[in-house]
Amino acid sequence: PLMSGMGAAIAVTEECDGVSGSVSHAALAPYAVWNSGVTTGTSGSFTTVSSDGVPDHCTSNVLRGWTGFPNSDNSNAIASQSYTWAIPNTPAVEESGNHTRVPLGPIGVALNGSPFYNVYDTNGNDSSITEYSDDCNGHTQDQGKYHYHKNPKCTYIQASGEHSPIVGYAFDGYPIYGPRDDDGVLVTTNDLDQYHGHEQVNRGYHYHITEDAPYVLGAYYKGVVHTGNFDALTSPPVS
DSSP states (O other), X not given: OOSTTXXXXXXXXXXXXXXXXXXXXXXXXXXXXXXXXXXXXXETTEEEEEEOOOOSSOOOBTTTTBOSSSOSSOOOOOOOOOEEEEEESSOOBOOTTOOOBOOSSEEEEETTSOEEEOSBOTTSOBGGGTSOOOTTSEEEOTTOOEEESSOOGGGSEEETTSOOOEEEXXXXXXXXXXXXXXXXXXXXXXXXXXXXXXXXXXXXXXEEOOSSTTTTOOSBOSBOOOGGGOSOSOOOOOO
């Protein structure tokens, strides 16, 4: 478990559009539940998260007329990976002035073992504007790595009128919650700090998914990062 006292259990739906409505789950379960197919262990002060990165939901895009990858918009098939992420068990706020830039490529991992990627490219452009994703907000790159730039909405159930559950973890160990705050209010970037998170009683510090850019994390991590998870040591320009 990570971040005792925070989060909610994740329920997986087979619907590509996710599910909204009244579901039964504890609003403050002691931990978030990693999906089946994800293996976790302990290594020192880290939880190791191993997965093949293959999504456990459908990967169609109804409006674009395709049922998976490859397709007419993306020629890259989903390829099984051998991921092992190291997530700090006890996140610690980085000292002022030392915050780590969020890199290109993987920046965190969803509870189904597929990574979150930085939405910005080397030129600082929002890649989600020019790249087509499936109806679950994921797609592949040229090595067949499936990933999310935005809300992984098919990996969890959003209960009507409730705070979103944890949908994954950033590489500094802080949890990433879905897009809704208390009472089901939709969060925007303006509601969050420069790292794309905020502090709450009982939940502590955490990040939020938003529907506006930068969608998952800001330009810097709030906490001390395990950089061994990075694919790249370069970062997009800060706007």
